[in-house]
Amino acid sequence: xxxxxxxxxxxxxxxxxxxxxSTNLILLTSAKGHEIGEQFTMNLLGIPQQAMDLPAKQKEExxxxxxxxxxxxxxxxxxxxxxxxxxTKLVDEFKEKVQKDxxxxxxxxxxxxxxxxxxxxxxxxxxxxxxxxxxxxxxxKLHTYGENGDKLIKALENNTPTENKEKMATIIQVVEQxxxxxxxxxxxxxxxxxxxxxxxxxxxxxxxxKGAITISVPKMSEQQTAREFSEVVYHNIFVFVRDLMxxxxxxxxxxxxxxxxxxxxxxxxxIGVTISEDALGK
Numbered sequence: 001x002x003x004x005x006x007x008x009x010x011x012x013x014x015x016x017x018x019x020x021x022s023t024n025l026i027l028l029t030s031a032k033g034h035e036i037g038e039q040f041t042m043n044l045l046g047i048p049q050q051a052m053d054l055p056a057k058q059k060e061e062x063x064x065x066x067x068x069x070x071x072x073x074x075x076x077x078x079x080x081x082x083x084x085x086x087x088t089k090l091v092d093e094f095k096e097k098v099q100k101d102x103x104x105x106x107x108x109x110x111x112x113x114x115x116x117x118x119x120x121x122x123x124x125x126x127x128x129x130x131x132x133x134x135x136x137x138x139x140x141k142l143h144t145y146g147e148n149g150d151k152l153i154k155a156l157e158n159n160t161p162t163e164n165k166e167k168m169a170t171i172i173q174v175v176e177q178x179x180x181x182x183x184x185x186x187x188x189x190x191x192x193x194x195x196x197x198x199x200x201x202x203x204x205x206x207x208x209x210k211g212a213i214t215i216s217v218p219k220m221s222e223q224q225t226a227r228e229f230s231e232v233v234y235h236n237i238f239v240f241v242r243d244l245m246x247x248x249x250x251x252x253x254x255x256x257x258x259x260x261x262x263x264x265x266x267x268x269x270x271i272g273v274t275i276s277e278d279a280l281g282k
Contacts, residue, residue, distance in 0.1 A: 032077035032234065038268045040070045044245055048259060051273045052252040054137075061136035065129075066245070072129045073241060076122040080230045083115040087227055090203065091215050098205040098213055108202040112218055112226065116198050119230045120189035123237050127182065130241055137248055148183050149175040167251040174243050181236045200226050246271055 045066060052059060094107050127145035131152065134140040140155040153172050160168045192198045204216040218226040250259045253273065262272035 030077070030081055032081065033074070035238070035268060036070060036074055036077060038270075039242055040066075040073070043271055044242075044249070047272050048246065048249045051254060051257050052249055053254045054252055058136040062133055062249075065133045065136070068129050068132065069126070069241065069245070072122065072126040073238065076119065076126050076234055076237060079115070079119045079122045080234045083112070083119060083230050084227055086111055086115050087217060091217065094203050094205060095213055095215055098207065098215075102207065106202045106204045109218070112203075113198045113200055116200065116220075116226055116230060117189075117192045119233055120185060120192060120198075123185050123233050124189045126237055126241065127186075130244065133245070133248065137252060145182070145186070148179055148186060164251065167247075170247050171244065171251065174240070174247055178236075178240045181240070185233055185237070242269075 045063060049059060049063060049066075052062075054062075090107075090109055090112065098105060124145070128143070131142040131145055134142060134152070134155070138156070138159065140152075140159055142151060142155060145152070153175055156168045156172055188198070200218045200220060201216075203218060206214050206216075208214070220226050220229040224232075246259050253259070256275050257273045258276045260272055260274045261269045263270035
């Protein structure tokens with residue numbers, strides 16, 4: 001796997017590389033809102049949490065932390081959509097300006113740079129809040145998604161009884177597979193927060209001999225526009241959050257119960273539980 005900033009990804013669960021109703025916590029006003037609402041607020045807070053063999057108090061803590069995670073993910077989705085809206089607006093304004101003065105011109109927008117930096121900030125914040133679930137779930141206290149996930153891996157390896165090593169190995173595998181993506185996201189966020197501005201090309205306008213105007217939108221690399229990049233960040237974070245929560249919850253399921261996909265509609269997967277083949281064979 002490589003830097004999602006420059007490549008398309010292809011893993012077992014596809015991560016896009018350019019891609020609650022009942023609780024009223026997530027606004028279902030966009031495609032991402034429906035995605036978050038269906039897969040999280042109405043899904044993971046249902047059967048999977050009920051299947052965990054934990055005291056009621058810990059389940060309540062996990063429920064509340066899950067809501068925090070979903071809200072953070074929703075803010076990330078909103079930041080991505082906001083970038084798209086700002087870019088569309090500025091392209092239209094820029095085109096109108098070029099039509100008036102008739103020159104080839106470039107336009108550097110701090111508004112669009114700030115919008116991408118907000119996407120990176122919300123992505124890192126989502127990962128940090130995600131770590132809070134491990135205290136009531138596994139007794140592991142982490143404040144941030146430190147060292148590109150290695151702090152979580154070390155904590156799981158050092159605080160796991162022998163009989164649960166196999167379950168922890170599955171969670172660790174999810175973290176390991178996400179490392180190339182989180183390294184890029186966290187690295188860019190740290191750079192823009194402490195050292196320098198995000199590296200994006202400006203809006204560029206060209207006028208051909210017939211007077212037709214072409215606007216080139218900002219790019220993060222030669223192969224990827226800033227809008228595509230923001231979608232990469234959202235979809236990769238989305239898949240990681242969902243997978244990590246599912247397998248972490250499953251590590252505390254009642255004996256013999258395992259998670260399964262019981263329905264799939266496009267990118268939306270409905271998670272349920274079933275009895276494992278080993279349990280059925282006993």
